[in-house]
Amino acid sequence: MSRNRRYPDEIAGPFESPPITFEDRDGREIDIRAHDGSDEEYEALASMYDAFDPADRAQGIPPSEERRIREWLDNILCAECLNVVAWDGQTAAGHATLVPDGDAYELAIFVLQAYQEAGIGTHLMKGLLGYGAESGVEKVWLTVERWNKAAVGLYKKIGFEVSDSESFEMEMGIRLSDGSDEGG
Amino acid sequence: MRILLGIGGADDSLQALARTVERAVEAGDELTVAIIDEGGTERSVEEIESAVTETLEENGVDAEIRYVAGDPGSKLVDVAESEGYDRIVLGGGTTSPMGKIQLGSTAEFVLLNSHVSVTLVR
Ligand SMILES: CC(C)(COP(=O)(O)OP(=O)(O)OC[C@H]1O[C@@H](n2cnc3c(N)ncnc32)[C@H](O)[C@@H]1OP(=O)(O)O)[C@@H](O)C(=O)NCCC(=O)NCCS
Numbered sequence: 001m002s003r004n005r006r007y008p009d010e011i012a013g014p015f016e017s018p019p020i021t022f023e024d025r026d027g028r029e030i031d032i033r034a035h036d037g038s039d040e041e042y043e044a045l046a047s048m049y050d051a052f053d054p055a056d057r058a059q060g061i062p063p064s065e066e067r068r069i070r071e072w073l074d075n076i077l078c079a080e081c082l083n084v085v086a087w088d089g090q091t092a093a094g095h096a097t098l099v100p101d102g103d104a105y106e107l108a109i110f111v112l113q114a115y116q117e118a119g120i121g122t123h124l125m126k127g128l129l130g131y132g133a134e135s136g137v138e139k140v141w142l143t144v145e146r147w148n149k150a151a152v153g154l155y156k157k158i159g160f161e162v163s164d165s166e167s168f169e170m171e172m173g174i175r176l177s178d179g180s181d182e183g184g
Numbered sequence: 185m186r187i188l189l190g191i192g193g194a195d196d197s198l199q200a201l202a203r204t205v206e207r208a209v210e211a212g213d214e215l216t217v218a219i220i221d222e223g224g225t226e227r228s229v230e231e232i233e234s235a236v237t238e239t240l241e242e243n244g245v246d247a248e249i250r251y252v253a254g255d256p257g258s259k260l261v262d263v264a265e266s267e268g269y270d271r272i273v274l275g276g277g278t279t280s281p282m283g284k285i286q287l288g289s290t291a292e293f294v295l296l297n298s299h300v301s302v303t304l305v306r
Contacts (some may be wrong), residue, residue, distance in 0.1 A: 059284035072283050101281040108282050143284060167292055 005104065005163055007139045007173040012159035017130035018084055024118040028088050032127040035083035044092040045073060045085065053113050058148065059169065062110065075099075076108075082135055084128045086111070086120050094120045096128040104139040105132065109154075116150070125158050133176040140176065143169040186214045188269040188300075190252070190260045190290065193225030193232055196275030200305035201236060204273050205243045215247040218263065220256035222290060257293025264300040276304040 020032040035041055049062040049069045057064070063072050076097045077083060082105070086094035094111035107128070111121045132140065142160070144151045145168065155172050164171035189204045191197035201217070208215045217236050221229050233249065240247055252259045264272050272294055277287040287295075287304075294302055 059286070060279075061283050063283075075283060097282070099281045106280055106282045106284075108284070143280070143286065167289060168287060 005139075005141050005171065005173060007104075007141070007163065007175045008159075008161045010175065011177060012174050013129060013133060013176060015126045015130035015133060017134045018127040020123060020127050022119075022123055024115070024120055026118045028115075028118070030093065030120055030123070031087045032084055032123055033087065034131050035077065035085055037077075041085065041092075042073065042077070044090065045077075045095055046070060048092040048095065048112055049073070049110075051112065052110065056110075056113065058108070058110075058145065058151070059143065061108065082128070082132055082137070084124060084131055086115070086124045088115070094124045096124045098128060098132050098137060098140060101141075104141055105137050107140050107142040109151075121150075121154050122157065125154060129158070129174070129176060136177075138175065138177050138179050139173065141171060141173045143171050146170050185211065185270045186216075186268065187271050187273055188216050188218060188260065188264045188267075189273045190218045190220050190256065190294070191232060191236070191275065192220045192222040192256070192288070192290065193227035193229075194222075194275060194278050194288070195226070196278050196305070197232070198235060198275075200273060200275040201239055203305050205239050205245050205247075208245050208247070209243050215245060216269070217247050217249050218252045218260060219249065220252045220260070220290065222256060222288065255293075257290045257297070260290070260294055261298045261300075264298065269300055271301045271303060272298055273303045273305060276306040 018032045018034050024030050052062050054064050063069050076099050080100045082098040084096050085092050093115040096109040098105040098107055160172040160174045162170055163173045191201055219232050274291050277285045280286055
């Protein structure tokens with residue numbers, strides 16, 4: 001069951017929704033698009049996670065073995081899940097996901113090692129939250145290991161606030177809407 | 185080995201129960217099951233207890249069952265250290281909707297404070 005989580009009162013954003021095209025800091029042209037449910041995208045993501053450095057795993061994800069990667073992908077590419085992918089041509093360079101959890105969504109983001117620190121995480125995150133807001137998502141939470149400087153830096157920069165810092169993992173949240181225009 | 189298994193009402197506890205009882209049969213461990221009330225979990229203390237007695241009976245294991253009242257983490261550590269247990273065994277955490285492993289506060293406390301070896305069952 002989803003616990004009672006705290007979220008900022010203030011609404012973050014607005015964030016641009018995908019598709020978004022930009023040039024990263026290494027001069028690569030990157031496209032950010034919402035997941036289209038195709039087999040090609042699924043296989044591109046499976047390859048990305050197969051190549052993912054185990055040292056960059058976060059709380060057990062992505063799993064490290066192909067069968068488990070596919071089980072996990074099936075879970076986070078569910079019908080109600082919201083996914084965006086950063087593409088360098090046919091290669092999936094990064095992926096961010098929102099998985100439903102009661103009245104909120106849990107977020108995770110991964111950028112392949114060779115593409116990190118080039119601004120892709122920032123664009124991917126904004127694209128995901130733009131897509132989420134457009135799809136009616138009100139609240140987003142995540143947990144992050146407190147020593148994960150890159151992720152904590154990215155989340156704070158985007159507008160996430162710490163909601164629980166009592167355990168090993170820090171919990172953070174962001175609000176995308178106050179739900180007032182719901183059903184309108 | 186003298187094992188102190190701490191179990192609460194989440195799924196990871198029941199998995200730890202099954203595996204620890206199996207291992208006790210193989211290795212001849214002397215097992216004590218401490219039922220902890222963490223509150224807010226899927227199962228009540230009575231439901232946990234019936235799962236425990238059932239698993240013990242199925243495997244023909246004779247184990248002491250006790251209840252830990254108060255703060256579960258510190259109580260488990262206290263019992264293990266003051267009564268000469270060799271190992272504390274706990275469930276290895278639940279998973280979030282995303283699939284992230286999340287340790288409970290009991291496991292966190294025990295890991296950081298216990299002088300007795302700790303096993304988390306995955
Ligand atoms: C976290 C992650 C997604 C960031 O992606 P990225 O493409 O490198 O991010 P960006 O280049 O857009 O950087 C965004 C911000 O993150 C922070 N950051 C990124 N790398 C950092 C590093 N090595 N050290 C400190 N801060 C860092 C900075 O605040 C940066 O903002 P800035 O560029 O304005 O300084 C990426 O490092 C990653 O995939 N890590 C492994 C998986 C993971 O831990 N995911 C999060 C948990 S689900």
